[in-house]
Amino acid sequence: MVSILIIEDEKDIVEALEYNLKKEGFKVSQANDGRSGLKIAREKLPDLILLDLMLPQIDGTEVCKILKSESKTATTPIIMLTAKSSEIDKVVGLEIGADDYVTKPFSMRELIARIKAILKRYVKSDQNIKKPYFKFPNLEIDIEKHEVKVDGKQIELTAKEFALLQYLAENKGKAISRSKLLDTVWGIEVAIETRTVDVHVKRLREKLGKKGGKYISTLRGIGYKFVE
Secondary structure, three states: OOEEEEEOOOHHHHHHHHHHHHHOOOEEEEEOOHHHHHHHHHHHOOOEEEEEOOOOOOOHHHHHHHHHHOOOOOOOOEEEEEOOOOHHHHHHHHHOOOOEEEEOOOOHHHHHHHHHHHHHHHHHHHHOOOOOEEEEOOEEEEOOOOEEEEOOEEEOOOHHHHHHHHHHHHOOOOOEEHHHHHHHHHOOOOOOOOHHHHHHHHHHHHHHHHHHHOOEEEEOOOEEEEOO
């Protein structure tokens, strides 16, 4: 049974979410503050997390950052639930690793559709991995171990940085547009600036250094390409 963790401090919202999610056949657990949400996420390893932005003790942004930085929860999809609706808030949420962003008040039917779409995409991407391992001069990418090495030294990447590098490597030699990367790596089709991709590529290159970052080529006005 697919498990979903709700990290939300508004009791009415939690009750509505729990009722509707259980009706859809999901197993549900809950936490009403950031600290306990982290604890439960680490212990139960849910298949998806619904995370409120404004939380007591540790806010949702920090919770998301922490979960995406830890190996056990790095690939767990996270949907942000928040009353903030400005574009910059959405960009920040997506840049720190959230997979989707839902503004309160939201349609329960739409939220459940988004949950199912994200879960389906994660299963589909697991089934369609072309290779479990890539090796290039100076650069190694181990998909199964979720590890990247440059000249034998392991490089720490966030979940989104790793997913971005993996997708580019799997499509070596192909021109990939920014919108395609947003749709595939972030799994979103919303009107946010494509600078989200540029920011992640910049950070990825910095972490990989000259020897690893050289494989990611910028295509002016188009996007990026993985080249040898």
